[in-house]
Amino acid sequence: MERTSTNHPVIELRNVDYQLPSGQPLLAGLNLQVQRGETLVLLGRSGSGKTTTLKLINRLLAPTGGEVCVNGTPTSQSDVICLRRSIGYVIQEVGLFPHFTVERNIGLVPHIEGWTPERIHLRVEELMRLVGLDPQIASRYPHQLSGGQRQRVGVARALAADPAILLMDEPFGALDALTRDQLQREFLSLQQRLNKTVVFVTHDLREALRLGSRIALMEAGRLVAVLSPEEFLRSSDPLAAAYVQAFADGLDSSSRGAS
Amino acid sequence: MNLLHFFLQNQDQIVELTLEHLWLVGISTLLAVVVGIPLGILSAHWPVWNRPVLGTANIIQTIPSLALFGFLLPVPWLGDRADRLAILALTLYALLPVIRNTYTGIRGVDPAVVEAGRGMGLTNSQLLFQVELPLAMSVILSGVRVAVVVSVGLATIAAAIGAGGLGEFIFRGLAMVNNQLILAGAIPAAVLALSADFGLGWLEKRLRPQ
Numbered sequence: 041m042e043r044t045s046t047n048h049p050v051i052e053l054r055n056v057d058y059q060l061p062s063g064q065p066l067l068a069g070l071n072l073q074v075q076r077g078e079t080l081v082l083l084g085r086s087g088s089g090k091t092t093t094l095k096l097i098n099r100l101l102a103p104t105g106g107e108v109c110v111n112g113t114p115t116s117q118s119d120v121i122c123l124r125r126s127i128g129y130v131i132q133e134v135g136l137f138p139h140f141t142v143e144r145n146i147g148l149v150p151h152i153e154g155w156t157p158e159r160i161h162l163r164v165e166e167l168m169r170l171v172g173l174d175p176q177i178a179s180r181y182p183h184q185l186s187g188g189q190r191q192r193v194g195v196a197r198a199l200a201a202d203p204a205i206l207l208m209d210e211p212f213g214a215l216d217a218l219t220r221d222q223l224q225r226e227f228l229s230l231q232q233r234l235n236k237t238v239v240f241v242t243h244d245l246r247e248a249l250r251l252g253s254r255i256a257l258m259e260a261g262r263l264v265a266v267l268s269p270e271e272f273l274r275s276s277d278p279l280a281a282a283y284v285q286a287f288a289d290g291l292d293s294s295s296r297g298a299s
Numbered sequence: 300m301n302l303l304h305f306f307l308q309n310q311d312q313i314v315e316l317t318l319e320h321l322w323l324v325g326i327s328t329l330l331a332v333v334v335g336i337p338l339g340i341l342s343a344h345w346p347v348w349n350r351p352v353l354g355t356a357n358i359i360q361t362i363p364s365l366a367l368f369g370f371l372l373p374v375p376w377l378g379d380r381a382d383r384l385a386i387l388a389l390t391l392y393a394l395l396p397v398i399r400n401t402y403t404g405i406r407g408v409d410p411a412v413v414e415a416g417r418g419m420g421l422t423n424s425q426l427l428f429q430v431e432l433p434l435a436m437s438v439i440l441s442g443v444r445v446a447v448v449v450s451v452g453l454a455t456i457a458a459a460i461g462a463g464g465l466g467e468f469i470f471r472g473l474a475m476v477n478n479q480l481i482l483a484g485a486i487p488a489a490v491l492a493l494s495a496d497f498g499l500g501w502l503e504k505r506l507r508p509q
Contacts, residue, residue: 098418124420135415139433148429149419197419207418 048112049073050205050237051097057105058092066092067261070106079231079238080266081252083245083283088258090241094207097239098127110205125149128198128236132210134190136182142168142193143178149201167196172226188219195227199234206238212247224250245287249273257283305479313468317487320464323382323457324450324491327389331446335394336439339401340427353402356395364388364453368460385454385462392453393446400442404435437507444499451492455484465491 051074058067067089074080082090095101096108099115108115115123136145144151146167147160155163165175171192182190191211198206212220224247231238231251242248248255249269257264257272257280265277272280306313338356342349362370367388372378377387408431416430432439458466468484471477 095418100414100418121420121422124418126420129415129418131411131415131418133409133411135409135411135418137412137416137430137434138409148421152421152425 049109050076050111051239052109052112053093053096053106054109055106056093056096056103056108058089058096058101059104065261067096067103070263072256072263072266074237074239076237077235078253079240079251081248081255082239082241082258083243083248083252083255084258085243087260089261090243090258091209092261093258094209094239094241097205097207098124098129125153125201126203126205128200128203128206130194130198130206130208130211132213134182134194136190136193136197138182141179141181142173142185145182145193146197146200148197153201163200164196167199170199170230171196187215188223191215191223204237206236208238209241210243211240213242213244220247227251245283302479302482306483309483313483313487316463316465316467316484317491320451320454320466320488320491323385323389323454323462323464324447324495327386327450327454328393328443328447330386330390331393331397332443334390335397335442336401338394339398339439340405342398343402343405349402352398353395356398359391360395364392364456365459367391368456372460381457381460381462384460385457385464389450389453389457393450396442396445396449397439398442400445401435401439404438404442405431407438408434437503440499440503440506444496444503447495447499448492451488451495455488 051072053070053072056067056070057065059065070089070093072080072093082093084090092101096103097110097115099108099120102116110118110123110127137148140148143161143164146164147155150160150163164178168175168178173189173192173196177185177189182193185193191214194211198208212223215223228251240248240251242251249272252269254266254268255272256266257277259279264279265275267275267277267280273284275281275284338348338352342352359367368384371384371388374384377384412430412434413426416426421429454464455466455469457464458470465484465488468480472480472482472484
């Protein structure tokens, strides 16, 4: 991963369009750069194109216009299987393989990459500790885990082959507030240690402010602004201001309700 | 008591015809699985194939079995030996449940799981063999189970064209108005069908993903 010089963005979207085969446009004229080691949050309401943007990066979708580059190479020119194995991917529904144990779920990519069983076993144990799972549950199946545990397995699986890039699509969206809070905290400390380049999709401003080094605000298939959390709170952009207002209203009414 | 006596007396022939019956059903099911599962995968992954494949299998299913045996009789090579012909006909009938259940099983795999696998960099064949087929296996197996149970019954008709099997007893019994003979064919056939149903049902339950 050292071949590219550090001042190049790790992920770059240049004037990217995406439309469905029916011709309906989902993204238009998207320009975005993600720097090494940062957590870029894609914030927007459902249908704004966040997930589509994420899927363009690991080429689950191919852009209908423009270019997506990862590590300086257009994804259209790289081997798509290699590309995806070099990028960790965590989705909201987790997508754990229900017929595999936790250990096989986490160790799948190392396994198909031809690691030795001992090395996979050690790696799985290491990852489980890293994401706060007891290695004792390695032989369980996903349906025997709690929502929070499943999500941790999902993160461990994405980290298995030590990718430099992580794509996370509302990974904590389906969790209860307390578990979500805990996982967000753990994500921050994990990110401090691992220093991955992360693209994180959420519709939750609180999560975006907490986790993001920059926030890319999206609306109706367009990028509205890219702001740091501080800039976001002070932004005069009407959409950003509306988010902040809605967030403040939520706090207001909850404090009123409490008194 | 009489029937038991008859069974004991004709033990050898009953065993022989049961084995013949098993051979007809076994080979035709195997062929249906070998042909049907790939066709099911094809129609699940490429919707263009869905209609022609399932449509053809459906149409074959509607041909009355005696008529199908008759139609195939003049076909060269096939018509030379009655068991070849019977196996082909049974295979054709067994195709529909196998294809349909393979299709349903694969389409029924949670899209999030497939998406996650694709996003992790699984190739299409890794996705098929490690994720889709294992998760669809219990549904596919229930199709095979239906195919086997139907085949055991249908194979009795194969005796009409001289392919052997337990149908021999039944047709002979019908001609001679001899209930014992009919039962000598029908009871082992029913036992075969029930045990296949039970055995495959057990396997299906074991393979069902939690």
